[in-house]
Amino acid sequence: MEDFLKSAQAAFPIIDGSEKVNGLQKEVDILWDKWGIPHIFAETMEDACLSMGYVHARHRMWQLELFRRLISGELSEIVGKGALKSDMHYRIIGLHRVARSCAKRLKNANSDVSRALLAYVGGVNQGIQKMTQNPPIEFKLLELPIEPWRLEDSLKIILLIDWGLSKWNYPLELLRDKLIEKLGVNKADKIMPLYSGVTFQNPTGSNSWAVSPKKSKLGSALLANDPHLPLSLPAIWFLAHINYPGFNSIGSTFPGLPMIVLGHNEKIAWGCTNVHADTIDLFRLEINPNNKNQYKYNGQWIDFGVIEEPIEIKEDDNLNEFKVLTTKFGPIVKFYELDDEIYEIVSDDSFALRWSSFETRLENTIKGFFLINNASNWDQFRDGLKWLTINPQNFIYADLEGNIGLHHGGKIPVRKYGDGAMVTPGIDDKYNWERMSSFEEMWNVFNPEEGFLCNANYNEEKAPEGILLAQDRSEPFRQIRIKNLLQSKEKISFEDFIAFQLDYYTEEAALLLPQMLKYLKKNEDIAKLTDLVEFLENWDYELTKQTIGGTLYKIWVEQTIKSILIPLIGEDILNQYMGSCPFELNRLFELFENDDEKLSDLLFRSFQNTLAFLEKKLSVDVNKWKWGSLHKLTLTHPFSLADPKARVLNIGPFKFGGDTNTLNNGYYDPLNDYQVIVGPSFRQIHEFTNWDKSVWMLPGGQSGLAFHKHYADLIKLYLKGDYIPMLYSRKAISKHLEGELKLIST
Known part of the structure; x- marks a missing residue:
C-alpha cells in the first residue's frame, strides 16, 4: 500500500513556484485557494485558455481519458470485453463522428472560438508532457500511455454532456412500443398515456x-x-476563475x-x-423483404449507409468487426440507456434515431x-x-x-407529424x-x-x-x-x-400519501399494523436521512407499483424503468375502476411487503428503518467496478437524504441497493452587493488525483450542507491562498 501511495503521489503537480510552458504569449499567474480552486490571471484570451487546459490536464487527466474513450467507443481497448456493449452503443450513436466533422471546420477557421479551443488543446498537451514520467496512478496500473489531446476530443465533451441531457426520451418511446405489444393499445394507454404525456x-x-x-x-x-x-x-x-x-x-x-x-x-x-x-425521435423502418440492406422511403428502396467501426478489445488479438448502418434520419440503434445501464433493443423492427444535435x-x-x-x-x-x-x-x-x-x-x-411520444413511421417525408x-x-x-x-x-x-x-x-x-x-x-x-x-420536504408525498392511507384504513386487518401506520400519519414529509416515516412511504410506493404492474408487464420491463418510473400511481389507481375494496386489499398487501422488505434489508427493529440507512452515497472510482481492491479509491458510503422530488436531490437506483447516483453536482448562490460573499460547493473535491489533499476534501462539508466562499477579488483570494504558480513561456 505504501508503494501504491507513493506512486500516486508522484503525479501530484506543484501549485507554488513556477513552471515553463510552451505556447504562452506572456506570463500567467494561477492563485490556488485552500480548497484547490485555481484563479487564473492572464494577459490574453489564448493564454487563459491554454492555462485552463494545463490545469485540467494536471488534475483531471484520467477523467479526460475516460470521457474521450467512452464517447469514441474505445473502452474495450483498455478494460476488455466488459465494455463492448458500451463501445458498440457509442459507435452507433456516433458522437465521435460529429466531433470529427466539426474539428475539420474549426481547424480552417480564423475565429475567436477556434483560437480559444486550439489554445486550450495546446494547454492540455503541455500538461500531458509534464506527466510523461509520472502519470496519474490509473495510467500506471493500466500501463497506458497518455495520447495527445486533440481538438475533436474537446468537441466530444460537449456532445457527451448534450447526449446525457437528451438521451432520456427515446427509451420512453420504446417502452410505449413494448406496452402496446404486450397489452394492446387500450390497456397500454391506461398504464402509460400513449397520446398525451406522462x-x-x-x-x-x-x-x-x-x-x-x-x-x-x-x-x-x-x-x-x-x-x-x-x-x-x-x-x-x-471550479475555476x-x-x-x-x-x-x-x-x-x-x-x-x-x-x-x-x-x-x-x-x-x-x-x-x-x-x-424532446430532441430525439425514433423512426420505424420498413425493410426490403428481398434485400435486408435497403429500407423504404418516399416509395423507393434506399440502400443503408455503412460505416466500418472495428473495435479493439484488450487481450483479444482479433478486432471486433462492427458495422453501423445509417439512414436519412440517423443511425440504426441497437441499444438504449437507463440509469447508467445499457440495454439491448429486443424487437423485430429496425429503428433509426434522429437527434437535433446531429445537425x-x-x-x-x-x-x-x-x-x-x-x-x-x-x-x-x-x-x-x-x-x-x-x-x-x-x-x-x-x-x-x-x-x-x-x-x-x-x-x-x-415536427410535421406526431408529438414525439411514440415511435414515428419512417417510410415517408411527411x-x-x-x-x-x-x-x-x-x-x-x-x-x-x-x-x-x-x-x-x-x-x-x-x-x-x-x-x-x-x-x-x-x-x-x-x-x-x-x-x-x-x-x-x-x-x-x-x-x-x-x-x-438544503430542503428535504417532498410535495409528492404530501399529495399522494393521504390518498394511500385513506384506502389502506378501509382494510379490516389494519388494526394489526396501527403502530406502523402511525409513523406515516405523524411524518412531516421531510425526507431526511433520519426519517422512518419517509422510509416506509418510499418503499410502500415502490411495492405498490410492483404489485400492480408485474402481473401486467412483467418484472424485466418494470425493473428497467423503475428508477425513472414513468408510471403515475394516481393513474394506476384508476385501473381499479372505483373498486375501493380491491384497491385497499392491494395497498394492504404492498404495505405488508414493505414491512417484510425492511425487516430483511435493515432490521426487525423499526427504529433502525431510517432513510439514510438504506439510501446511501458512495463516490465511486471507475476502477472499483472492475476490481474490489480498487475500492480504496472510493469515498463513502454516506447516509443521504432526499429523492428525485426534493430540492436537496437524491435520485437513486432501487435495483442497485438504493445507491444515490444523481444529486446536486454543484451548488452556487450569488450575492450581488459583494461578489466575494457568493458561495458554492462541490461534492467530493477539485482534484481527480487519488490521495491528493483535494481529492475528496469537500465531501464532508457538502454532506453537512456547508458552503465555501466564491472568492472573486484578488484581495479575498489572497486571504485564503494555498499557492501561487507562475506559468512562464519557454
Whole structure:
C-alpha cells in the first residue's frame, strides 16, 4: 500500500513556484485557494485558455481519458470485453463522428472560438508532457500511455454532456412500443398515456430561482442554482476563475472545455436547468423483404449507409468487426440507456434515431457561452443564448441592476407529424421533421411582477409560439416547492436561499400519501399494523436521512407499483424503468375502476411487503428503518467496478437524504441497493452587493488525483450542507491562498 501511495503521489503537480510552458504569449499567474480552486490571471484570451487546459490536464487527466474513450467507443481497448456493449452503443450513436466533422471546420477557421479551443488543446498537451514520467496512478496500473489531446476530443465533451441531457426520451418511446405489444393499445394507454404525456422522474434535473430587489432583504437580486447530475469521482465539474483584460468570470467548468459554464462575471450571474425538451425521435423502418440492406422511403428502396467501426478489445488479438448502418434520419440503434445501464433493443423492427444535435454546429454553442461570459446586461446575455445549438436549457439570469430573467436556449425540432411520444413511421417525408426552432420562438420572461422566478425542469407542454417542448415531462414537485417557499415570505434573505437548497420536504408525498392511507384504513386487518401506520400519519414529509416515516412511504410506493404492474408487464420491463418510473400511481389507481375494496386489499398487501422488505434489508427493529440507512452515497472510482481492491479509491458510503422530488436531490437506483447516483453536482448562490460573499460547493473535491489533499476534501462539508466562499477579488483570494504558480513561456 505504501508503494501504491507513493506512486500516486508522484503525479501530484506543484501549485507554488513556477513552471515553463510552451505556447504562452506572456506570463500567467494561477492563485490556488485552500480548497484547490485555481484563479487564473492572464494577459490574453489564448493564454487563459491554454492555462485552463494545463490545469485540467494536471488534475483531471484520467477523467479526460475516460470521457474521450467512452464517447469514441474505445473502452474495450483498455478494460476488455466488459465494455463492448458500451463501445458498440457509442459507435452507433456516433458522437465521435460529429466531433470529427466539426474539428475539420474549426481547424480552417480564423475565429475567436477556434483560437480559444486550439489554445486550450495546446494547454492540455503541455500538461500531458509534464506527466510523461509520472502519470496519474490509473495510467500506471493500466500501463497506458497518455495520447495527445486533440481538438475533436474537446468537441466530444460537449456532445457527451448534450447526449446525457437528451438521451432520456427515446427509451420512453420504446417502452410505449413494448406496452402496446404486450397489452394492446387500450390497456397500454391506461398504464402509460400513449397520446398525451406522462410526468416521470428524470434523473438529470436541476433547481434554479432568483429574486429581484423588491423581494430581497438585501435590496439587491439573489440567484441560486444546483444542477442534478451523476455524483461521480472525480466530480463532473471543475471550479475555476478565469481573468484576462475584458474578461473576468468565475464558476463551474467541464474538464475538456475552456469556458465557464455556470457562474458570474463582474455584472451578471447565471445558472441553468434542463428544459427536458424532446430532441430525439425514433423512426420505424420498413425493410426490403428481398434485400435486408435497403429500407423504404418516399416509395423507393434506399440502400443503408455503412460505416466500418472495428473495435479493439484488450487481450483479444482479433478486432471486433462492427458495422453501423445509417439512414436519412440517423443511425440504426441497437441499444438504449437507463440509469447508467445499457440495454439491448429486443424487437423485430429496425429503428433509426434522429437527434437535433446531429445537425447543429458545436462551435456556435462555444461561441454562445463565451458571449454569455462577457455579457453585461440582459440583451447581451440573450445575444449569447441565440448561438446555442445544444439540447435546450432554461437559463436563469440576474444582474447588478436588479433585473432577473429566465430564457430557453438551444434547439428544438419542429415536427410535421406526431408529438414525439411514440415511435414515428419512417417510410415517408411527411413523417419527418420540418425544421429547428428559432430563437424568437423560445420561452422567456423578464422582470416578472411577482419579483421572483424559478424553474426545476417542469415546463409547459408548449412554448408561447406553439413549439412543442415535450409530451413527457419531469414531475412538478420540486418546482411547486420552490414556488411555495418563495411565496411564503415577503422578503427573502441569502440565508433563506441556503435553506431552500438544503430542503428535504417532498410535495409528492404530501399529495399522494393521504390518498394511500385513506384506502389502506378501509382494510379490516389494519388494526394489526396501527403502530406502523402511525409513523406515516405523524411524518412531516421531510425526507431526511433520519426519517422512518419517509422510509416506509418510499418503499410502500415502490411495492405498490410492483404489485400492480408485474402481473401486467412483467418484472424485466418494470425493473428497467423503475428508477425513472414513468408510471403515475394516481393513474394506476384508476385501473381499479372505483373498486375501493380491491384497491385497499392491494395497498394492504404492498404495505405488508414493505414491512417484510425492511425487516430483511435493515432490521426487525423499526427504529433502525431510517432513510439514510438504506439510501446511501458512495463516490465511486471507475476502477472499483472492475476490481474490489480498487475500492480504496472510493469515498463513502454516506447516509443521504432526499429523492428525485426534493430540492436537496437524491435520485437513486432501487435495483442497485438504493445507491444515490444523481444529486446536486454543484451548488452556487450569488450575492450581488459583494461578489466575494457568493458561495458554492462541490461534492467530493477539485482534484481527480487519488490521495491528493483535494481529492475528496469537500465531501464532508457538502454532506453537512456547508458552503465555501466564491472568492472573486484578488484581495479575498489572497486571504485564503494555498499557492501561487507562475506559468512562464519557454
